[in-house]
Amino acid sequence: MKKAIPENLRVFLSLLFLVLKLWIIIHFIYQGQTSFIYQNF
């Protein structure tokens, strides 16, 4: 039988992944790699 991932670990990993996504978004905005966002923000 498969062992389920503990709830706390699941939430922690999810938060970590969310922070990574936010870092990617902010990184792109400040680097101006998407000129569109760069101009609008």
Next chain:
Amino acid sequence: MPMNIAYLSQHQAIFLNTWHFFIFAVLAVSLLRAFCRGIVKRLIVSVLNLYFLFYFVGDGYSFAVLLGFVVLTYGIGEIRFRWETKLPGWVPFLLTVFCWGFLILAKNPNLVSPVNVFRLYPIRIVGISYMVFRCMHYMLDAAMIEKRRMGTLLNYVVFFPTLLAGPIERYENFQAYYEQDKLLDPESVLPALHRIANGVIKKFLIADTLASLQLCRPDRSAELLWIGMFLQLAILYWDFSGYCDIVIGLSRLFRMKLCENFNKPWLARNVQEFWERWHISLTSLIRDYCFNPISVMIVRRVKPARQFPLIVLAYFFTMMLIAFWHGTTMGFFWFGLIHGTMLVLSQCTKHYILPRLGASARTKWMDGLLWVTFRRVVTYAWISPTLLLWRWGPETTWEMLQTMIGMK
């Protein structure tokens, strides 16, 4: 610029990536999480909707026309509910034609200009196609809606997360959230934030970056045009589904679960399946209120032997409606014509060729991984060039195709 996605995209960009929208969204989520029940919630939703509509969407005159249309919708709904059994059977058909007529004339003021009142008094409301379709859905289903309230209807039509580009939510779902204090998705903060982040990455980082390269322009070389043409569908998917992700995620933050608008369209094995997976809220509405009534009429009134050609025609007609919903230029006309023809061919293959193959051959060949992958690639490749028509119209598209195959 041709309607609707390119036009929409411009406006979405204005709205969704400004600090103003960001602050508005944070305020909306905070208020609706704090006051998620009763009259206070309804009041907050109403104020947010009105603010969003006035500030981001249209002018006073356009808003008055929209309000008039909603009042008319409510009135028609009341008549249909009270006297449904006494009304003639063609009333739903008449209402459908009325909504389509209003939409097409409002979106294209120069169409039948001598009689088109919108030529003199044009209305400028982003997302009008979505609002008119919500009204049409209410008018046609009003006979079955028990609790009908003017305020609920108005808030349903102009509900701010879905105002600009859908998804086109059904009235019952909105009513459950707005009136019945039903928490549709109570445990959803983290998934909702993921959904919003995914949407921002898809729309602003991937789609806009690729679109800014402008690979698919008439002055590009043949090689770039080929790459650009095949990228178009992917860009449109990332753009539109990214927008939907942001909207669905935002709605989940204040505990409302909106319907999904995409279901992995790249897995479609033919054009019919593509439209079942792409912009689902629109295609399901057109299927329910246009295709299904026509099909039922054909089945009831025509002999079985003659039904198939008429059903195929109904597919074609539905596809033309989907094209005209997006825009009324010649580009959209040709888009509908080509997709309609592909739908007809797909139905003819199902009706005439597949039954002759036999069950074992169908299982062996049609459902095999290699064949399925081939069909998916071909479907994607067939649909990609038709998107050029949206942006560039038939003449320029033809010139671009000539450049691509070295005829120019």
